[in-house]
Amino acid sequence: MKQIQWFPGHMAKARRLIEEKLKIIDVVYEVVDARIPESSKNPMMNEILKNKDIILILNKSDLADPNTTKKWIKYYTEKNIPFVVSNALNENILDKVYKKTIEVLKYLHDKDLAKGMTKRKFKAMVIGVPNVGKSQFINNLAGKNKVKTGNIPGITKNQSFIRAKNNLLLFDNPGVLWPKFETMEQAFRLALLGSIKDDILPLDEVTIFGIEYLRDHYPKALEEKYNLDLSSLETTIDIIDEIGRRRGALMAGNEIDYERVFNLFLYDLRNGAIGALSFEKPK
Ligand SMILES: Nc1nc2c(ncn2[C@@H]2O[C@H](COP(=O)(O)OP(=O)(O)OP(=O)(O)O)[C@@H](O)[C@H]2O)c(=O)[nH]1
Numbered sequence: 001m002k003q004i005q006w007f008p009g010h011m012a013k014a015r016r017l018i019e020e021k022l023k024i025i026d027v028v029y030e031v032v033d034a035r036i037p038e039s040s041k042n043p044m045m046n047e048i049l050k051n052k053d054i055i056l057i058l059n060k061s062d063l064a065d066p067n068t069t070k071k072w073i074k075y076y077t078e079k080n081i082p083f084v085v086s087n088a089l090n091e092n093i094l095d096k097v098y099k100k101t102i103e104v105l106k107y108l109h110d111k112d113l114a115k116g117m118t119k120r121k122f123k124a125m126v127i128g129v130p131n132v133g134k135s136q137f138i139n140n141l142a143g144k145n146k147v148k149t150g151n152i153p154g155i156t157k158n159q160s161f162i163r164a165k166n167n168l169l170l171f172d173n174p175g176v177l178w179p180k181f182e183t184m185e186q187a188f189r190l191a192l193l194g195s196i197k198d199d200i201l202p203l204d205e206v207t208i209f210g211i212e213y214l215r216d217h218y219p220k221a222l223e224e225k226y227n228l229d230l231s232s233l234e235t236t237i238d239i240i241d242e243i244g245r246r247r248g249a250l251m252a253g254n255e256i257d258y259e260r261v262f263n264l265f266l267y268d269l270r271n272g273a274i275g276a277l278s279f280e281k282p283k
């Protein structure tokens, strides 16, 4: 198995900044993609965050398969891991995030009360791999668009500090990956959902990974979206060719324009146009 190994300089810098800020932080919101919650967790963070209180934010839940999300809810509940299911794009998530924060930081809250103080400003740091919705999450809590978002990895370049409602202070961070992926499968899942830049893993392999996953787990959604009959398509390449023909992604001489098929398929998949689908289940 080929190992992908790279660690861009700006990510090493982001890691350093996270470590520096940690001292003054009460709680960390670790944003993950609800469609691949474990694969989009950065294992390097466990070591950096040590004993900090972490609340897992299962974001983009609107794009995830609700049945699989139920399984993840059970999984994290059983493991006693604090979490919030979040749709930072379309839902007002402030109340449930704040409620969970108070629950996790009850010891601080109680200490304040004992001292006769009432409202503490909770300082929270938002971390996660690229493109999971960290900045969108912050804008949601702030009630307006304070930081830039965008559906490609690497939008946030610097740390920034944002005042949200309910006495929350938030630190946005650039997305951080780690030097070595555990498995190729994890790398493919991250690439499939747009957390790894499209020029790092070959698009054809990412597309094949996605199509095979859908064929095995969501065949109906794949057939309906591209008007396919999977029983008549033998190989993955047959499926790709058929999508190309159905969508008119053709070059001169009616050859399939593969580049276009890969891009349109990945665009559809990342944006939920094939359906609300999950790409990882609890073990
Ligand atoms: N459907 C849906 N889209 C979301 C959600 N949260 C964020 N997005 C979209 O996902 C894309 C990435 O969001 P960002 O907030 O820029 O992600 P980020 O984690 O800050 O990314 P980097 O700064 O590049 O690390 C944007 O197009 C958002 O509009 C969500 O809950 N649901």
Ligand SMILES: [Mg+2]
Binding pocket: 134, 135, 136, 148, 149, 155, 156, 173, 174, 175
């Ligand atoms: Mg960002």
